[in-house]
Amino acid sequence: MSATRLDGKKIALKIRAEVAQSVQKFVEDGNAAPKLAAVLVGDDPASQVYVRNKERACEKAGIASRLDRMPASTTPAELLARIDELNSDQSVNGILVQLPLPQIEGDGPALDEREVLDAIDPLKDVDAFSPINVGLLMQGRPRFLPCTPHGIVQMLHRCDIETAGKHVVVVGRSEIVGKPMAMMLAQKDSTCGPQTANATVTIAHSRTSNLKEVCLSADILIAAVGRPEMIRGDMIRPGAVVVDVGINRVGDRLVGDVAFDEAAETASAITPVPGGVGPLTIAMLLHNTLLAAKLQSGQ
Numbered sequence: 001m002s003a004t005r006l007d008g009k010k011i012a013l014k015i016r017a018e019v020a021q022s023v024q025k026f027v028e029d030g031n032a033a034p035k036l037a038a039v040l041v042g043d044d045p046a047s048q049v050y051v052r053n054k055e056r057a058c059e060k061a062g063i064a065s066r067l068d069r070m071p072a073s074t075t076p077a078e079l080l081a082r083i084d085e086l087n088s089d090q091s092v093n094g095i096l097v098q099l100p101l102p103q104i105e106g107d108g109p110a111l112d113e114r115e116v117l118d119a120i121d122p123l124k125d126v127d128a129f130s131p132i133n134v135g136l137l138m139q140g141r142p143r144f145l146p147c148t149p150h151g152i153v154q155m156l157h158r159c160d161i162e163t164a165g166k167h168v169v170v171v172g173r174s175e176i177v178g179k180p181m182a183m184m185l186a187q188k189d190s191t192c193g194p195q196t197a198n199a200t201v202t203i204a205h206s207r208t209s210n211l212k213e214v215c216l217s218a219d220i221l222i223a224a225v226g227r228p229e230m231i232r233g234d235m236i237r238p239g240a241v242v243v244d245v246g247i248n249r250v251g252d253r254l255v256g257d258v259a260f261d262e263a264a265e266t267a268s269a270i271t272p273v274p275g276g277v278g279p280l281t282i283a284m285l286l287h288n289t290l291l292a293a294k295l296q297s298g299q
């Protein structure tokens, strides 16, 4: 391996410590501790781990949290009513609904992800998935930045990886990662974080006919397709930076969207899975929860 390993875990711990310090100051200034409400519908094992990790991270940062567990049989009306309740609860600053929502069981009405995310008060939308926050980001005046792309921007900045003038290829066009990632990196100047913008961005996806060629043209390649080790070593331009957003369970192994060993031979820097982008997602959620509390207190 010749590539530098970009240690997301270490950077996330640093960001979490910075947020903890800011939370402490916020409380010392006479404010209540920020509070995050997480809603988990169903019993997806990975989602259970993620919400538990979010609760623990909140606790360590001095952020209060509550977890609302709802059964997989929850109806849309029940879930929307719970979100309404959290929207009106003055003690709750941030709300997230853990994704993915469970698939329909039996004959009941299906949970529509878009309808659910639309229902979250945009001022409490710490995932930045609501159409208002997506729109603000698109217009270059973001309120909250979505956690995973924001974590990637922070990592690039903290590792002194410049994006201005670079060709960034984002493989994947999801609402959570691909689309906002591309938008953030194409923004002007420091709209979405210091020194991580002004890139020339290409979004590639499952219908891109010459994917290998497109990937080979990337100075920075961001893989967010959700297909285990789909990006092979021969798709990486020598010296490129590779950011792997994928978290795929293959047997008892956790692998990314990039074939790490192959890619690390050619790349100049690469994120591992686990220990790369994942931990940054949670660090940025804490950041957004504090930001939500500040916005709601008029700061």
Ligand SMILES: Nc1nc2c(c(=O)[nH]1)N[C@@H](CN(C=O)c1ccc(C(=O)N[C@@H](CCC(=O)O)C(=O)O)cc1)CN2
Pocket (backbone or CB within 6 Å): 046, 049, 050, 096, 097, 098, 099, 100, 127, 147, 148, 176, 247, 254, 273, 274, 275, 276, 277, 278, 279, 280, 281, 282
């Ligand atoms: N409401 C949301 N749902 C989902 C989001 C999100 O940001 N908001 N993102 C993902 C899941 N996710 C957070 O919710 C998340 C995924 C992975 C990690 C992480 O730290 N992964 C570790 C590996 C952990 C493991 O063993 O699985 C790593 O990469 O090192 C954190 C958060 C989808 N849903």
